[in-house]
Amino acid sequence: MNPIQPYKGRGAPVNLPNRFETIRLERDEEWNEPDDPAPHTQFLKDTSRSIISYNKSPDLGFETSFNPYRGCEHGCIYCYARPTHEYAGMSAGLDFESKILVKMDAPELLRQELSAKSWKPQMFMVSGVTDCYQPIERRLELTRKCLQVLAEFRNPAGIITKSRMVTRDIDVMQELTRYQCVNVTLSITTLRPELAQIMEPRAALPQARLDAIEQLSKAGIPVGVNVAPIIPGLTDHEMPSILKAARQAGALWAGRVIVRLPWAVAPLFEKWLEAHMPDAKEKILHRIREVRGGKLYDSRFGVRGRGEGPYAEHLASLFKVARRKAGFPDHSPGLSTAHFRRPDGPQLHFSF
Numbered sequence: 001m002n003p004i005q006p007y008k009g010r011g012a013p014v015n016l017p018n019r020f021e022t023i024r025l026e027r028d029e030e031w032n033e034p035d036d037p038a039p040h041t042q043f044l045k046d047t048s049r050s051i052i053s054y055n056k057s058p059d060l061g062f063e064t065s066f067n068p069y070r071g072c073e074h075g076c077i078y079c080y081a082r083p084t085h086e087y088a089g090m091s092a093g094l095d096f097e098s099k100i101l102v103k104m105d106a107p108e109l110l111r112q113e114l115s116a117k118s119w120k121p122q123m124f125m126v127s128g129v130t131d132c133y134q135p136i137e138r139r140l141e142l143t144r145k146c147l148q149v150l151a152e153f154r155n156p157a158g159i160i161t162k163s164r165m166v167t168r169d170i171d172v173m174q175e176l177t178r179y180q181c182v183n184v185t186l187s188i189t190t191l192r193p194e195l196a197q198i199m200e201p202r203a204a205l206p207q208a209r210l211d212a213i214e215q216l217s218k219a220g221i222p223v224g225v226n227v228a229p230i231i232p233g234l235t236d237h238e239m240p241s242i243l244k245a246a247r248q249a250g251a252l253w254a255g256r257v258i259v260r261l262p263w264a265v266a267p268l269f270e271k272w273l274e275a276h277m278p279d280a281k282e283k284i285l286h287r288i289r290e291v292r293g294g295k296l297y298d299s300r301f302g303v304r305g306r307g308e309g310p311y312a313e314h315l316a317s318l319f320k321v322a323r324r325k326a327g328f329p330d331h332s333p334g335l336s337t338a339h340f341r342r343p344d345g346p347q348l349h350f351s352f
Contacts, residue, residue: 004271004274004275005275006276007039007094008038009202010097010201011075011076011077011079011097011199011200011201011272012092013093013275014093014268015091015093015095016092016267016268017091017264018090019083020086020087020089039094041073041098041099042098042099043102044100046070046102048103049109050109051066051068051113052064052066052110053066053067057301058302060125060128062124062125062158064122064123065127065128065129066106066124066126067103067127067132068102068106068132068137068140069100069101069103069130069131069132069134069136069137070084070101070103070130071085071096071100071130072096072097072131072134073097073134073135074097074131074134074162074163074201074203075201075202075203076199076203077199077272078189078231078260078261079096079130079265080229080262081130082263083262083264083265086264088101091264092264092265092268093264100134100136103142104140106145106146107142110146115342121153121155121156123157123335124150124155124157124158125160126143126158126159127159127161128160131161131162131163131203133161133163134202135202138168144172147169147176148172151172152343153341153343154179154340156180156335157181157182157335158185159183160184160185160226162186162187162203162204162209164204164208164212165204167216170221173216173219177220177221180334180335180336180338180339181335181339182335183223183335184216184221185224185225185253186209186210186212186213186223186224186246187209187225187226187228188246189227189231190238190242191206191241191242192238193206193207195234195235210245210249211249213225213246213249213251214249217252218250222252222332222333223252224252224254225246225251225254227239227255227256228255228257229257229258229259230256230258232284232287232288232290232291232307232315233280233283233284233285233286233287234280239322240318240322243323243325244326246326247326251328252328252333253328253331253332253333256315256319257306258291258305258306261297265297269296273285290309290310290311291309291311291315292307293308293309
């Protein structure tokens with residue numbers, strides 16, 4: 001049987017079954033015609049009546065987050081958020097990157113929730129799951145409008161993205177920076193554009209992310225880098241070069257996360273390896289299992305983002321040494337809730 005060929009411009013080569021559904025449509029080798037077009041991106045209205053999400057995970061440095069989008073057109077094959085699409089009755093595969101749920105009233109919902117007397121000012125993570133600067137944001141500007149709401153209330157937020165589009169909103173971020181209310185982290189997985197194009201097909205190329213770090217830094221916006229995810233056997237050797245390049249571009253801090261492959265993400269990643277690098281597949285999977293106790297994923301808190309065992313310890317040491325050599329400070333600048341306010345009277349709308 002010939003391996004299924006990937007769609008151009010998409011990360012997932014297939015739509016794997018939704019673990020909550022009993023009926024499914026499968027793409028097989030007979031369906032895999034050379035002229036079989038990649039699915040067009042569809043945008044569906046998300047009617048959620050709340051924009052803020054809460055979590056109690058000890059692995060995360062935040063308890064609240066928001067995002068105007070569910071699903072992500074960037075199509076990163078390793079994305080741990082892919083299974084969230086199954087709760088909407090869709091697949092973690094192609095559906096996740098081609099059927100995007102949009103919260104059109106996200107800015108209004110955010111303003112309502114920050115205005116409530118019950119809201120206690122705290123740091124938001126923006127884009128903690130899917131990317132808030134994915135391609136549709138260029139047209140809808142929902143993330144920008146949400147940042148403007150945060151500027152009205154002076155509520156702090158950290159942003160994580162793989163998109164150079166984040167630089168579009170430097171003007172709003174400079175207003176937030178006046179009150180120590182924003183920082184930005186660019187995630188970089190590899191510096192090899194040829195690998196990024198097949199692994200993160202609609203995300204910004206590595207050099208564009210470095211350019212974004214430089215622009216943000218020059219504009220006075222606190223910016224850092226996440227070497228994330230580290231894929232043992234595929235990208236782990238790039239940690240020193242990523243850290244060096246990011247620091248030279250102006251990054252003030254650096255973090256790391258080892259690849260997480262929960263639920264449908266593991267078989268999707270395996271199919272991606274079969275399609276793009278079959279000769280390296282077993283080596284890469286072996287390395288991942290080395291840091292996951294013989295499995296492809298370990299969901300335990302404290303372990304899922306770092307791994308364990310000798311090879312995980314080696315990666316931790318490599319990162320620590322490379323970060324020091326690159327000249328990163330030991331601590332990143334914090335955010336503040338000291339200037340939070342609820343605007344009185346008519347709503348404030350800044351002209352940025």
